[in-house]
Amino acid sequence: MFSIGELSRRTGVKVPTIRYYEEIGLLTPAGRSAGNQRRYDAAGLERLGFIRHARALGFGIDEILSLIDLQQHPDRSCQSAMEIAEAQLAAVRDKIAxxxxxxxxxxxxxxxxxxxxxxxxCYVLRSLSDHGLCSNPH
Amino acid sequence: MFSIGELSRRTGVKVPTIRYYEEIGLLTPAGRSAGNQRRYDAAGLERLGFIRHARALGFGIDEILSLIDLQQHPDRSCQSAMEIAEAQLAAVRDKIAxxxxxxxxxxxxxxxxxxxxxxxxCYVLRSLSDHGLCSNPH
DNA sequence: GGTAGTCTCTCTAGTGGCTAGAGGTTCAAG
DNA sequence: CTTGAACCTCTAGCCACTAGAGAGACTACC
Known part of the structure; x- marks a missing residue:
């Protein structure tokens, strides 16, 4: 069992961000100390690693909630996980385009x-004034 | 002189967005009607077109303020406009990477x-749990 | 000149995913 | 038992809007 600061150090996720994740239901501490400080265990560490990785890949909080939910029901089909990943991939490709x-x-x-x-x-200013100078639609 | 709705129709910028632009100092109406409704002229229309174009290219509000400021002082050097454009280009390239x-x-x-x-x-879930499966750093 | 219906007004609050800070409490080392 | 770092909750702010409430203004028609 370790503190929020320790969890932060081990995952690279900032302390207020961890508290924020708790607030929105992504990560609950394993317990609290006598003085009401959060205490985490190995499961929490793993969970936060999962969240961090998912965030780094651009998944939104709602998607991560779904993925975690699925992870906790290992007998269910992973179809929705794949759909979420493909949707994210499509979104990234869209953005790149x-x-x-x-x-x-x-x-x-x-x-x-x-x-x-x-x-x-200035061509910069003239271009901004006159959309007709553009070659692409945007 | 035309209303905010008319300006919205002509530029494709939503009415509340136009009011927001006014609030942050990007676009002031030419005047007000007797009943306190905003009235715009051709200059406002042009200005909003400029803003819309700049936003579409990803410039932030602060950058747009600077560009407009420069546009209103046509004798100044356009160096800062070019710098802003190049910075934005660099940011876009970064994001793409x-x-x-x-x-x-x-x-x-x-x-x-x-x-x-x-x-x-599920490989999706396993990948998210284990960062080591990734080939890229992210 | 009345009225119906659309447009506009201001104001507040919410979005996503955090970040910053105030003011107070708890913990661990010495 | 003291010191100082870490922690607690709560509120407010970021960006660029978007949504909605409740009230007033405008325009077209009769």
Whole structure:
């Protein structure tokens, strides 16, 4: 049994974040000390590692709740886990596509400006004023 | 002179968003009607188009404030505009790189699971529990 | 000039996923 | 038994909006 600070050190998750996870029902301490301080065990450590990893991969809190729920019922089908992962993958790919389109526009816009002239002629400012100068829709 | 609803229709920016932009100092109406309703002119329309375009490219409110400030002083050097654009481009590229790394992990994880077995064996759940299964750092 | 129906007003609160800080209590080492 | 770090709860703030309540203004038609 160890403290929240120890748990934080072992997982790299900040103390207030751990408390926040408790508040939203992701992680409950194994118990409390006589003086009401949180105490965690190995299961809590593992759980927080799971959460951290899932967050790093971009899963939202609701998805993580579902995944944890599934993890606690090992006899159920893992179909929903796969669906959640695929949905996340699709969301990431979508985002990448959007960002690539932005990258293209931004590099075109930034390249068009030398940074040396007056703002009147600035290609950055002109591009923002006139959407017609863009090659992509966004 | 036209109403906020008309401005919204012409730009595709929602009415509450326009009011929010006013609150944070991005866009002031040209005036008010006798009954205190906002009235906009062509300059407001143009300004909101600029803001919308900049937001679509991912610029933050502070950056947009700076860009508008520069736009209103056409004799100043446009260096800062270029810097802002390049910083945004760099941020977008960073984000893309991060997302690509996530994409790789996620597709590996999702591919490892058939969705048909019990949760006990689910590769998605096992991957999240054991960071060591990952090939990328994230 | 009345009225119906749409638009607009201000204000408050909520979103997601935390982060920061105040003011007070508990713990562990010496 | 004291010191100082760690911990507690609670509130407020971040970004860029979005939603909704309750009240007032505008416009088209009769």
């Amino acid at each position: 959007q960002l690539r389109s932005l990258e293209q526009e931004l590099s075109r816009i930034a390249d068009g400006c030398e940074g040396s002239g007056p703002a009147r002629q | 991060q997302l690509r790394s996530l994409e790789q992990e996620l597709s590996r994880i999702a591919d490892g699971c058939e969705g048909s077995g019990p949760a006990r064996q």
